[in-house]
Amino acid sequence: MMETTYAMFIFAANMHYKIFISNPAEHFIGVEWLIKNELKATLELQLPAWRPGRYELANYAKNIRLFSVKNNKGENILFKKITKDRWKVFSEGQNEILVQYEYYANQYDAGASFVDEQQLYVNPVNCLMYVVDRMGESIVVELDIPSSYKIACQLPAKDKLLYAQNFDQLADSPFVASASLTQNTFQVDETRIHFWFQGVPCPDMNQLISDTSSYIKVQKEIFGDLPCREFHFLYLILPFQFRHGVEHTDSTVIAMGPDTEWGNHAFYNDILAISSHELFHLWNVKRIRPAEMLPYDFSKENYSELGYIYEGVTTYYGDLILLRSRVWNFSQYQLSFNKVLQKHFDNPGRFNYSVAQSSFDTWLDGYVPGVKGRKVSIYMEGMLAALIADIMLLKATNGNARLDQAMKLLYEETFKKGIGYTKELYKTFLEQTGRISFDTYFEEVIDGSGNIEKYLKRVLEDIGLTYIFEENSEGEQNVKLLKMSNINDAQQYLFEIWGGL
Numbered sequence: 001m002m003e004t005t006y007a008m009f010i011f012a013a014n015m016h017y018k019i020f021i022s023n024p025a026e027h028f029i030g031v032e033w034l035i036k037n038e039l040k041a042t043l044e045l046q047l048p049a050w051r052p053g054r055y056e057l058a059n060y061a062k063n064i065r066l067f068s069v070k071n072n073k074g075e076n077i078l079f080k081k082i083t084k085d086r087w088k089v090f091s092e093g094q095n096e097i098l099v100q101y102e103y104y105a106n107q108y109d110a111g112a113s114f115v116d117e118q119q120l121y122v123n124p125v126n127c128l129m130y131v132v133d134r135m136g137e138s139i140v141v142e143l144d145i146p147s148s149y150k151i152a153c154q155l156p157a158k159d160k161l162l163y164a165q166n167f168d169q170l171a172d173s174p175f176v177a178s179a180s181l182t183q184n185t186f187q188v189d190e191t192r193i194h195f196w197f198q199g200v201p202c203p204d205m206n207q208l209i210s211d212t213s214s215y216i217k218v219q220k221e222i223f224g225d226l227p228c229r230e231f232h233f234l235y236l237i238l239p240f241q242f243r244h245g246v247e248h249t250d251s252t253v254i255a256m257g258p259d260t261e262w263g264n265h266a267f268y269n270d271i272l273a274i275s276s277h278e279l280f281h282l283w284n285v286k287r288i289r290p291a292e293m294l295p296y297d298f299s300k301e302n303y304s305e306l307g308y309i310y311e312g313v314t315t316y317y318g319d320l321i322l323l324r325s326r327v328w329n330f331s332q333y334q335l336s337f338n339k340v341l342q343k344h345f346d347n348p349g350r351f352n353y354s355v356a357q358s359s360f361d362t363w364l365d366g367y368v369p370g371v372k373g374r375k376v377s378i379y380m381e382g383m384l385a386a387l388i389a390d391i392m393l394l395k396a397t398n399g400n401a402r403l404d405q406a407m408k409l410l411y412e413e414t415f416k417k418g419i420g421y422t423k424e425l426y427k428t429f430l431e432q433t434g435r436i437s438f439d440t441y442f443e444e445v446i447d448g449s450g451n452i453e454k455y456l457k458r459v460l461e462d463i464g465l466t467y468i469f470e471e472n473s474e475g476e477q478n479v480k481l482l483k484m485s486n487i488n489d490a491q492q493y494l495f496e497i498w499g500g501l
């Protein structure tokens with residue numbers, strides 16, 4: 001078979017987007033989108049209403065201005081908005097259609113878009129539209145940027161052109177273009193890992209490379225393979241306090257600050273924690289996906305009760321793998337675990353609403369504290385639910401199997417077979433792994449509320465751990481994870497297996 005060249009790709013691509021820096025001082029990017037081979041009487045253009053990784057509506061269309069549609073003679077074509085983010089174009093059989101608009105890119109976080117005099121940072125899911133029913137067609141994105149700019153992106157790039165096989169891949173491929181980007185590349189087995197830093201880079205790059213390699217290897221062992229040849233960490237290091245990460249198929253964007261904290265252990269460990277979490281998503285949600293999100297529907301809410309798997313299991317493994325890979329010692333792990341416990345015990349919502357219901361409702365108020373006592377966090381409660389399942393499996397199999405095996409089954413039996421997973425399938429794989437029933441676990445920990453602590457206390461005890469409450473000087477209750485003083489051999493044995501110690 002003849003190898004596809006870039007020239008052939010451009011020729012074949014029916015969707016050609018050009019992104020330019022139209023007004024950096026006021027943070028506007030310009031978009032010119034040429035749609036080829038459009039012969040229908042009308043077509044519908046949809047801008048995503050949300051982005052994967054944040055399961056709530058973002059309404060990106062509020063950032064669009066100066067929208068117009070022209071034919072290849074430069075004449076205006078009629079259009080009409082039919083929803084808040086869908087445009088109907090009366091194209092009347094035109095072969096080529098040019099859509100133009102400006103997008104307000106003034107939000108600097110791991111999932112948004114930002115432009116100024118120094119950089120063009122774009123999450124295409126925010127600002128590029130698709131033709132309804134033509135999402136599967138190949139795409140070229142041309143960047144009109146200064147010649148000194150480098151480009152950090154998971155998509156193949158050449159001469160300021162990015163190539164995507166379809167809209168899903170484009171939507172999942174954020175990029176940073178800037179003259180000040182730094183790049184470090186290293187190898188983990190067959191995969192090339194790229195660190196890109198926009199802002200102050202890590203002062204001890206060798207340490208970061210060594211720690212990253214260690215946790216990647218443990219994650220890879222769990223699933224049996226690292227399913228990409230290249231993986232990109234796009235680090236945005238900001239001058240102010242910030243912590244945000246977003247996962248993608250072959251990359252992640254991590255925004256952290258303040259940059260003055262680089263010398264501080266806590267800051268470095270936080271970067272490792274968020275990076276390990278985002279890398280785990282490479283399998284858990286970017287490949288292992290709830291059936292109701294396969295494929296994503298960018299035009300509306302994609303409800304799912306499974307946030308305790310895609311965020312909870314990921315939050316659990318993100319930190320635990322740093323312990324299991326010896327990047328962290330147990331006291332570092334305790335510090336992070338204490339924060340989860342604290343958030344759990346500070347939230348009266350745990351008596352009122354299950355983690356499954358809270359997952360469904362992320363579309364309503366998942367990313368704000370919300371009304372007191374209403375709901376729980378899929379991250380925190382999901383993490384504790386994953387811990388409980390992991391230790392139940394370790395106990396039931398005397399340390400021979402654990403959540404790792406159930407997650408690997410999900411990977412092999414769903415992603416590798418091209419399907420999404422369900423709650424029932426996850427439960428089946430847990431039960432298959434431990435040869436025990438998970439009926440009451442799902443009734444009480446996942447679908448119930450108020451009973452999780454009974455399980456938590458018991459499983460922690462199984463590995464020789466417990467938690468205590470201490471009053472601080474302000475009279476607040478602080479909760480702390482502790483190793484119990486007199487533990488038996490069975491507890492010590494499971495503790496060591498659990499933590500890879």
Ligand SMILES: [Zn+2]
Nearest residue numbers: 277281311314
């Ligand atoms: Zn996550």
